Amino acid sequence: MHKPRFLLLSLSLFLLCATMALADGAKYVFLLIGDGFGPNQAALTELVADRKLAMQRMSTHARMGTLNVTSNITDSAASGTAIACGMKTYNGAIGVDKDRQPVESLAMKLQKQGFKIGLISSSPLTDATPATHYAHQEKRSMHREIGHDLAGSGIAFVGGAGVHDKRTLDDLRESGWNVIGGTNVLAQVRPEGQTFVNSSPYTAWPNTRPATPTLAEYLARAIEVLDNPNGFFIMLENGRIDYAGHDNDAAMTWREVLAFEEAVEVALAFQARRPDETLVIVTADHETGGLQLEACDKEKAQLLRGQQSPLSDLGWAMKVLAVKLEGVDAATARRQRTQSLLAALEQQFGMTFTAEERAGLEGLFGKALDAGNPTDGLRKAVSQAAIWRDARVGIRYTTGGHSAAKVLTHAQGPGAERFVEPLENCDLPRLISQAIQWPGKGE
Numbered sequence: 223m224h225k226p227r228f229l230l231l232s233l234s235l236f237l238l239c240a241t242m243a244l245a246d247g248a249k250y251v252f253l254l255i256g257d258g259f260g261p262n263q264a265a266l267t268e269l270v271a272d273r274k275l276a277m278q279r280m281s282t283h284a285r286m287g288t289l290n291v292t293s294n295i296t297d298s299a300a301s302g303t304a305i306a307c308g309m310k311t312y313n314g315a316i317g318v319d320k321d322r323q324p325v326e327s328l329a330m331k332l333q334k335q336g337f338k339i340g341l342i343s344s345s346p347l348t349d350a351t352p353a354t355h356y357a358h359q360e361k362r363s364m365h366r367e368i369g370h371d372l373a374g375s376g377i378a379f380v381g382g383a384g385v386h387d388k389r390t391l392d393d394l395r396e397s398g399w400n401v402i403g404g405t406n407v408l409a410q411v412r413p414e415g416q417t418f419v420n421s422s423p424y425t426a427w428p429n430t431r432p433a434t435p436t437l438a439e440y441l442a443r444a445i446e447v448l449d450n451p452n453g454f455f456i457m458l459e460n461g462r463i464d465y466a467g468h469d470n471d472a473a474m475t476w477r478e479v480l481a482f483e484e485a486v487e488v489a490l491a492f493q494a495r496r497p498d499e500t501l502v503i504v505t506a507d508h509e510t511g512g513l514q515l516e517a518c519d520k521e522k523a524q525l526l527r528g529q530q531s532p533l534s535d536l537g538w539a540m541k542v543l544a545v546k547l548e549g550v551d552a553a554t555a556r557r558q559r560t561q562s563l564l565a566a567l568e569q570q571f572g573m574t575f576t577a578e579e580r581a582g583l584e585g586l587f588g589k590a591l592d593a594g595n596p597t598d599g600l601r602k603a604v605s606q607a608a609i610w611r612d613a614r615v616g617i618r619y620t621t622g623g624h625s626a627a628k629v630l631t632h633a634q635g636p637g638a639e640r641f642v643e644p645l646e647n648c649d650l651p652r653l654i655s656q657a658i659q660w661p662g663k664g665e
């Protein structure tokens with residue numbers, strides 16, 4: 223009489239064990255986002271660095287559409303929301319759909335299931351891309367409200383280039399967060415509680431030394447403190463690839479792509495240690511600058527190594543303008559300053575311009591000096607110099623804004639085979655979710 227019941231019990235135990243053994247999938251998820259990072263930004267970096275990027279060696283690669291809900295060129299808020307929450311929305315939206323209704327992000331769903339969450343960015347952590355993972359606000363400019371959402375998010379580790387509104391740091395402290403600043407920030411991070419690390423990530427330029435952690439170092443430390451048997455989800459963004467695109471700054475582009483690449487390498491090294499449980503996604507929210515590689519090769523691309531600092535950094539010009547010229551008349555002073563600015567600009571670009579280009583630049587510097595505030599004029603001269611330099615490199619920017627170019631999504635790990643074309647940004651959270659070992663899945 224008890225025999226059939228016993229058999230049934232053994233059978234169900236057997237089935238349970240079998241399904242548990244089959245219930246594999248990702249427990250550790252890396253979502254690595256290059257803001258403004260199109261395929262040409264990657265290709266240019268490979269030419270300058272003369273090597274393939276690690277992301278190109280991942281197992282799947284798909285072109286991904288990024289247009290917003292009205293099929294217009296997206297901003298980071300609409301595309302970030304699509305990537306974080308799984309639906310197309312309007313530009314400026316943070317974690318809300320086209321009807322301004324909040325939609326829960328995959329990160330927050332995972333957190334409820336016991337995953338630890340980490341967010342790292344070289345942009346402020348209340349900026350659009352990170353915010354879409356924890357906030358629900360109608361406009362990306364609502365920095366204070368986004369900061370409140372962060373304070374109440376329950377996220378374990380957040381780090382990078384600060385917040386927009388300084389009061390957010392107080393909000394975080396009041397909510398029990400450990401807010402870390404100063405030097406040696408990553409050594410101060412403890413695995414328990416909620417941590418906010420306020421230290422802008424370092425990117426290498428000539429004559430600079432790291433004073434703050436790189437994105438890769440941030441990621442390595444986040445892995446140490448978030449690693450736990452229930453799993454983690456880490457979103458890392460390099461927002462400065464986007465800034466470089468807006469500034470049409472090709473030298474900044476490749477340096478920032480390499481900083482991003484170092485973080486990708488950290489994630490892939492973890493993936494290699496736990497291949498069956500780790501999913502790495504490398505993607506972008508949109509392309510910025512409409513960068514075209516027209517006649518660029520490895521040799522010409524080396525010209526981009528000469529630039530000493532971002533184009534937006536006018537420190538070299540300010541040094542020239544700070545020099546006091548005594549005992550000379552106004553016309554002589556103007557001529558001397560123009561000459562000094564030209565020499566400093568050539569040093570800043572690490573190259574010599576042609577006689578014709580120099581004459582053009584002198585004219586622009588002269589105009590800048592005649593203006594009450596020379597900054598705008600100096601920027602014009604720098605932009606013109608960059609256009610001439612880029613023509614020699616064989617590249618060209620077509621906009622100072624975002625473009626409609628498709629971006630690439632690379633994947634490696636369990637479920638990577640799902641990331642195939644046709645692919646839209648709003649597909650990512652669903653595909654990641656399908657690849658995840660959700661607690662209870664398969665039982």
Ligand SMILES: [Zn+2]
Pocket residue numbers: 258298464465468510624
């Ligand atoms: Zn942008």
